[in-house]
């Protein structure tokens with residue numbers, strides 16, 4: 001297949017293309033470069049799909065016995081439940097929305113039928129819930145702008161929640177009583193929900209860096225079905241091409257292979273029969289695996305990259321599933 005061959009499944013017509021230009025030295029005349037993709041989550045599968053479309057030889061190495069990575073649908077509760085993502089955060093220029101549409105995933109707009117419960121456990125009046133929620137989103141937008149433009153003046157210990165408390169006083173006053181007091185408290189508790197969006201409590205999210213959380217424009221959509229059909233759509237090209245190696249954690253990447261021009265060696269101590277040489281590698285393993293140095297890179301990754309891996313952090317998001325027995 002030539003690098004300009006048509007798409008194998010048509011999805012690239014809908015999903016925006018990503019740059020697939022490999023370094024010039026890989027475009028050997030008369031030889032199709034082989035690219036190894038480490039990790040069979042959404043990133044690795046998309047990379048493999050695009051490379052296949054462009055005519056490269058591709059192999060996907062996945063440590064686990066399944067594809068999808070953090071996207072995983074469980075049937076343990078007797079009903080399909082996503083243990084990983086459920087949301088499409090922002091619809092403008094979000095390729096995940098295109099993927100949801102072409103894979104026929106059932107979507108639900110957050111603003112439709114989303115009951116909010118008050119402190120007494122009873123649903124809030126819909127109009128009031130919408131008013132408070134809209135106010136919350138406006139404050140989030142303002143916090144992003146403020147953090148972006150006044151970044152250097154904001155002390156690192158000032159949290160997004162501190163900002164919300166200030167805004168609550170502006171919005172509802174300082175000495176509020178009765179209904180205004182209830183509204184103010186409700187609104188502040190809505191602010192805490194932003195913590196679950198990000199995976200860390202709002203009191204811990206520094207306002208100084210809040211601009212980094214700027215969501216994509218557009219609606220937040222809940223995937224009311226599951227992400228399964230999306231990950232299946234992404235997996236199929238690689239599975240059909242027979243290029244997936246499951247249960248194959250790569251633990252060593254040596255580049256360049258001594259004595260071979262620009263070749264890279266991959267090693268898996270768990271599956272030594274899969275050790276191989278390739279022309280290029282795309283590593284899509286999670287940040288946590290990089291932090292724990294689960295792959296040894298020879299030579300070591302550049303200092304700048306190691307510092308980035310070290311200083312980046314991520315939140316922890318736990319999901320709890322309930323099954324109600326109706327009697």
Ligand SMILES: Cc1cc2nc3c(=O)[nH]c(=O)nc-3n(C[C@H](O)[C@H](O)[C@H](O)COP(=O)(O)OP(=O)(O)OC[C@H]3O[C@@H](n4cnc5c(N)ncnc54)[C@H](O)[C@@H]3O)c2cc1C
Pocket residue numbers: 038039040041042043044061062063064067068069070071083084085086087088089248249250251284285286289294295317318319
């Ligand atoms: C609970 C939860 C909820 C989330 N909710 C949302 C949401 O609502 N919306 C949203 O947009 N995002 C959400 N996310 C984030 C989203 O799931 C991830 O951003 C996305 O799935 C990451 O895909 P990835 O391919 O980059 O990484 P991963 O899915 O982590 O894939 C990496 C793969 O690499 C494999 N691997 C690791 N080490 C090796 C190795 N040495 N050799 C070979 N393979 C290896 C892993 O097994 C894994 O399959 C959520 C995440 C979690 C955990």
